[in-house]
Amino acid sequence: MTPPPGPRTEVLVRVPAKVNIELRVGPRRSDGFHQLATVYQAVGLHDTVGVRSASEWGITLGGRTVAGVPDDTTNLAIRAAAALAKAAGVKERAHLDVTKEIPVAGGMAGGSADAAGALVACNRLWGLDWPLDDLEPIAARLGSDVPFLLRGGTALGSGRGEQVVPALTRGVYHWVFALAETGLSTPDVYAECDRLRDAEGGAVAAPAPTAELLAALRAGDVRTVGGLLANDLQTAALSLLPGLADVLDEGLTQGALGGIVSGSGPTLAFLANDREAALDLSVALIASGAVQDVRRAIGPVAGAQIDPAA
Numbered sequence: 142m143t144p145p146p147g148p149r150t151e152v153l154v155r156v157p158a159k160v161n162i163e164l165r166v167g168p169r170r171s172d173g174f175h176q177l178a179t180v181y182q183a184v185g186l187h188d189t190v191g192v193r194s195a196s197e198w199g200i201t202l203g204g205r206t207v208a209g210v211p212d213d214t215t216n217l218a219i220r221a222a223a224a225l226a227k228a229a230g231v232k233e234r235a236h237l238d239v240t241k242e243i244p245v246a247g248g249m250a251g252g253s254a255d256a257a258g259a260l261v262a263c264n265r266l267w268g269l270d271w272p273l274d275d276l277e278p279i280a281a282r283l284g285s286d287v288p289f290l291l292r293g294g295t296a297l298g299s300g301r302g303e304q305v306v307p308a309l310t311r312g313v314y315h316w317v318f319a320l321a322e323t324g325l326s327t328p329d330v331y332a333e334c335d336r337l338r339d340a341e342g343g344a345v346a347a348p349a350p351t352a353e354l355l356a357a358l359r360a361g362d363v364r365t366v367g368g369l370l371a372n373d374l375q376t377a378a379l380s381l382l383p384g385l386a387d388v389l390d391e392g393l394t395q396g397a398l399g400g401i402v403s404g405s406g407p408t409l410a411f412l413a414n415d416r417e418a419a420l421d422l423s424v425a426l427i428a429s430g431a432v433q434d435v436r437r438a439i440g441p442v443a444g445a446q447i448d449p450a451a
């Protein structure tokens with residue numbers, strides 16, 4: 142049952158992780174960001190963001206992966222809530238309870254997910270009920286991936302990643318994510334990409350998605366999608382964490398249709414043919430000793446959603 146509109150005392154939102162099925166990185170812009178052309182997919186690994194009225198901004202973190210996540214007002218989720226309050230002229234404050242399932246500093250947009258979750262949750266907490274179109278500009282100022290996580294599904298991202306339009310897809314995509322023991326900083330990976338490109342010389346082309354990949358997504362041709370997974374940040378991530386290359390090889394040897402570094406890494410994303418193949422691949426990756434921890438998830442899933450039962 143959909144809860145009635147209007148202010149609430151407490152709101153809980155589930156928000157998914159993302160994988161970049163294709164990530165094309167173009168030239169560095171004058172603002173320091175890179176032009177992107179990406180195909181995002183939201184996958185069923187979720188953080189939850191609960192919000193309740195409070196006299197001060199605050200955050201409590203829970204879940205299995207919280208190391209390194211700021212537990213003060215520098216946390217992007219609080220910044221998101223504060224940005225919405227300012228834009229809407231709301232004087233209230235909120236306390237956030239964030240339960241993390243999405244790997245931290247893993248290239249799956251966990252911080253951006255929490256920000257998207259906080260926007261949707263506070264939008265309801267304060268009875269604003271702004272449409273997503275109105276939350277989007279605030280989301281874009283918070284981070285390049287935040288607008289996509291408001292919407293979810295599968296989408297084309299352009300600009301610095303913040304401009305999203307839905308992409309037509311068929312079928313269910315079964316992903317296996319190999320988690321790394323250390324994180325990678327997104328700015329460091331982009332800087333390494335620049336360094337490697339500078340060393341190589343030559344101009345960097347304007348980025349564009351691959352037409353064949355978009356056609357395969359429209360057709361639900363998982364095998365072809367697997368063969369076309371691509372990430373221009375992969376060489377940089379492997380340069381910073383060379384051990385990832387062996388794990389990628391292991392996944393492909395064990396039957397993945399394709400494998401890539403997820404976003405700026407270091408999580409690796411493998412696409413499997415179906416549910417059974419994903420299960421087999423997860424077991425094989427752990428048994429090989431190459432990976433300590435895996436997660437299975439399907440895509441596409443919805444973006445940030447209010448939990449009606451909460």
Ligand code: C5P
Pocket residue numbers: 173174175176177283284285286300301302327328329331
């Ligand atoms: O937008 P977001 O806060 O997620 O970006 C984090 C960092 O990643 C930026 O500060 C920048 O170093 C890098 N980045 C980039 N080009 C993009 C997106 C991110 O260089 N399109």
